Amino acid sequence: xxxxxxxTGLHAWxxxxxxxxxxxxxxxxxxxxxxxxxxxxxRTTTLRAIMGLTGRRSGSIKIHGVETxxxxxxxxxxxxxxxxxxxxxxxxxxxxxxxLMLPPTLTAGGMSVAEIYQMFPNLEERRxxxxxxxxxxEQQMLAVARILRTGAKLLLLDEISEGLAPVIVQALGxxxxxxxxxxxxxxxxxQNFRFAAPLADRFYVVExxxxxxxxxxxxxxxxxxxxxxxxxx
Amino acid sequence: MxxxxxxxxxxxxxxxxxxxxxxxxxxKILCFALFACAFNLLIGFTxxxxxxxxxxxxxxxxxxxxxxxxxxxxxELGLLVGxxxxxxxGWLIGGLAIRRQGIYFxxxxxxxxxxxxxxxxxxxFTGGEDGxxxxxxxxxxxxxxxxNDLTMYYVVLAIMVATFALIVRIIHSPFGQxxxxxxxxxxxxxxxxxxxxxxxxxxxxxxxALAGLAGSVKAVILGxxxxxxxxxxxxGLVVLMTLVGGMGTLFGPVLxxxxxxxxxxxxxxxxxxxxxxxxxxxxxxxxxSVTMVTGLIFVLCVLAFRRxxxxxxxxxxx
Amino acid sequence: MEIFGIPLAAFFGQxxxxxxxxxxxxxxxxxxxxxxxxxxxxxxxxxxxxxxxAFLAWMGLQYFGISYWVMLLLAPLLIALFGMVIERTMxxxxxxxxxxxxxxxxxxxxxxxxxVFRSFYGVSGQPFAVPSQLVGATDLGFxxxxxxxxxxxxxxxxxxxxxWFVIEKTRLGAYLRAGTENPRMVEAFGINVPLMxxxxxxxxxxxxxxxxxxxxxxxxxxxxxxxxxIVTIFAVVVIGGMGSILGSIVTGLALGVIEGLTKVFYPELxxxxxxxxxxxxxxxxxxxxxGREK
Numbered sequence: 001x002x003x004x005x006x007x008t009g010l011h012a013w014x015x016x017x018x019x020x021x022x023x024x025x026x027x028x029x030x031x032x033x034x035x036x037x038x039x040x041x042x043r044t045t046t047l048r049a050i051m052g053l054t055g056r057r058s059g060s061i062k063i064h065g066v067e068t069x070x071x072x073x074x075x076x077x078x079x080x081x082x083x084x085x086x087x088x089x090x091x092x093x094x095x096x097x098x099x100l101m102l103p104p105t106l107t108a109g110g111m112s113v114a115e116i117y118q119m120f121p122n123l124e125e126r127r128x129x130x131x132x133x134x135x136x137x138e139q140q141m142l143a144v145a146r147i148l149r150t151g152a153k154l155l156l157l158d159e160i161s162e163g164l165a166p167v168i169v170q171a172l173g174x175x176x177x178x179x180x181x182x183x184x185x186x187x188x189x190x191q192n193f194r195f196a197a198p199l200a201d202r203f204y205v206v207e208x209x210x211x212x213x214x215x216x217x218x219x220x221x222x223x224x225x226x227x228x229x230x231x232x233x
Numbered sequence: 234m235x236x237x238x239x240x241x242x243x244x245x246x247x248x249x250x251x252x253x254x255x256x257x258x259x260x261k262i263l264c265f266a267l268f269a270c271a272f273n274l275l276i277g278f279t280x281x282x283x284x285x286x287x288x289x290x291x292x293x294x295x296x297x298x299x300x301x302x303x304x305x306x307x308x309e310l311g312l313l314v315g316x317x318x319x320x321x322x323g324w325l326i327g328g329l330a331i332r333r334q335g336i337y338f339x340x341x342x343x344x345x346x347x348x349x350x351x352x353x354x355x356x357x358f359t360g361g362e363d364g365x366x367x368x369x370x371x372x373x374x375x376x377x378x379x380x381n382d383l384t385m386y387y388v389v390l391a392i393m394v395a396t397f398a399l400i401v402r403i404i405h406s407p408f409g410q411x412x413x414x415x416x417x418x419x420x421x422x423x424x425x426x427x428x429x430x431x432x433x434x435x436x437x438x439x440x441x442a443l444a445g446l447a448g449s450v451k452a453v454i455l456g457x458x459x460x461x462x463x464x465x466x467x468x469g470l471v472v473l474m475t476l477v478g479g480m481g482t483l484f485g486p487v488l489x490x491x492x493x494x495x496x497x498x499x500x501x502x503x504x505x506x507x508x509x510x511x512x513x514x515x516x517x518x519x520x521x522s523v524t525m526v527t528g529l530i531f532v533l534c535v536l537a538f539r540r541x542x543x544x545x546x547x548x549x550x551x
Numbered sequence: 552m553e554i555f556g557i558p559l560a561a562f563f564g565q566x567x568x569x570x571x572x573x574x575x576x577x578x579x580x581x582x583x584x585x586x587x588x589x590x591x592x593x594x595x596x597x598x599x600x601x602x603x604x605a606f607l608a609w610m611g612l613q614y615f616g617i618s619y620w621v622m623l624l625l626a627p628l629l630i631a632l633f634g635m636v637i638e639r640t641m642x643x644x645x646x647x648x649x650x651x652x653x654x655x656x657x658x659x660x661x662x663x664x665x666x667v668f669r670s671f672y673g674v675s676g677q678p679f680a681v682p683s684q685l686v687g688a689t690d691l692g693f694x695x696x697x698x699x700x701x702x703x704x705x706x707x708x709x710x711x712x713x714x715w716f717v718i719e720k721t722r723l724g725a726y727l728r729a730g731t732e733n734p735r736m737v738e739a740f741g742i743n744v745p746l747m748x749x750x751x752x753x754x755x756x757x758x759x760x761x762x763x764x765x766x767x768x769x770x771x772x773x774x775x776x777x778x779x780x781i782v783t784i785f786a787v788v789v790i791g792g793m794g795s796i797l798g799s800i801v802t803g804l805a806l807g808v809i810e811g812l813t814k815v816f817y818p819e820l821x822x823x824x825x826x827x828x829x830x831x832x833x834x835x836x837x838x839x840x841x842g843r844e845k
Binding site: 053073078085089091092098102103104106147150 | 722725726728729731732733735736737738739740741742743744745
């Protein structure tokens, strides 16, 4: 069975800075995988490298079995990848609804606007407001909602719980569970361990631009000491 | 040691040059070399692109020409007045332009210089389209007759060398270091406590004043001041000279000035030669198409040759 | 009848001429702003491409007998293609560099274009006849209204407002607005941003060419008509700020009218009034009247 995402020997640079050193990871279809690690470890860079948003890249990134490392960014999205960046990137010159409708439909099977407004009623209420006038939580929901609309089934989520009220974080957690149940493949970068732990099937720990250890959800309890050391949590 | 020898060799070359080439042409080159060096102070060392330096160059030319011709001031005083005018204008234009950053700064310098162009166009003393003619050479310090081209050349050379030395001194002074810091990373310079706006303005005024000096001298050498000197194409020309020679280098602008002026003079000959070789009649008009060739050089430099000649050489030698 | 000591007909005549010039200011500064927003390049060549639009109309009529009306559509199209070639082959190498290189490149292109046209046509203007359908004037009582000039103002307004509508109210415009703000993110959604950039440059210069065709019967078609205009356009965008489409349109029209009125009351000041206003705006509101500081 083809893996949804397979990264082998990935190096990535921002200009002269060599950030990812021989990054390797794989994600099967329907899996939820979390990248753990300290700030600056290279987790966000990994997601950006998948989308082609870094500088030079070398190695191999296969999405649904197809090599994408040589492709320009706008072609990569068409493999059904949805990227939700750490800074959310809601456009201030667009209304909330324009933000939601902006990403073009990539494949069939995406959520309809009605379904999205059902999942996120706040977004419907505020749909004519300027995108950046929404609260932090609403902007985060908008950022995720707009890629759900496109039919992307491989989601790259960067710190979606960051800076949000616990109630919102819980709602996001429920959303991820729902998506998982519907067969979405999700790669999450998360600092909030408590948020990520119940959702993920597998964990990778990233340090200095490479994977230093990985384990499944089942092994989590045995790995807590090692994690505490690695993450300084 | 080799650098001192290099300077000495160049100096000797400059001293004997008028016996080999036409003094007037040499003086024109010296003026433009100074103009370009003054301009480079702003773009190369402070990182500010002014597209309106013709206002200072040509404006000072008009003012100096007028005070020498109509008010009968002596040569040194005429230069001083011209330079002062350029400095004052620089203070006004710079003060306004600095209120915006980056490309807006450039557009503002261009627009304000254009405004000055229209003022000069309409002002009666400039002679409008005909230009200000018959500017007298006069005497240096009341004794040295400047109507002799050779004498004039050595006077101009002395002025140029002194001013160039001044520019070098400025660049290597603490003030110059701050300018470089502003060019490299303005927010950082601000965070270190420097009042960046003041430094930028001072650099602008200095650059304008020296450009004005170059223009004033040119007016005396050639005996006339024209609208061409205050037109934005002149501003563009000095940008090109600095770009071709190498922005931010010491000698780049000088080399650029030499090349561009030589090109302007020889373009007609090159065109005729090309017309002969390729048998394309149109090349014979090349001499009139200085604009087009200038544009082509601009395009080529920006795309493939941004460091300029001296810049490329310096990079290779590292 | 007189207003402020000037005969009414003359006053309104100059006002209309001011509106005509203002229409050109609006269209050109609009194109310049759209290009700057997405490409971060100040397109110095905007004036030269406006000139080429006028020349294409003239050449179309002179050499091929193609009517003004056809050229009104054809010239912008041809210039758009020409502009897209420039963007693809030259401009795109400069996006990673300091903005000033974009300005210098387009400045060089301006010199080349003007130089070529000058070598063939000199500096004097070629006359261009007003198309027969728009010849003449109607008597409004307080002034004679030359039909062609009214057409210029109306056509410009329609095009400007249509541009505003597309950019602010449609999906395509949303791509442009989003791309101006965060092009990498828009790419990550699967939109071919490099293509959008090329098309936007083409569109911006097409606006300039359209203005050029409109201008042909009013001004004379001369290789220098662009360079006379472009510096004023720079002043217009500094005054208006480049963040707002409507702002550019309003500023362009207003400055055209002010310039026209100045010609009536203080003719000596008319060539510099725009720059004086720019100086005042810089002192009082540096970001421009409608500017959103980038």
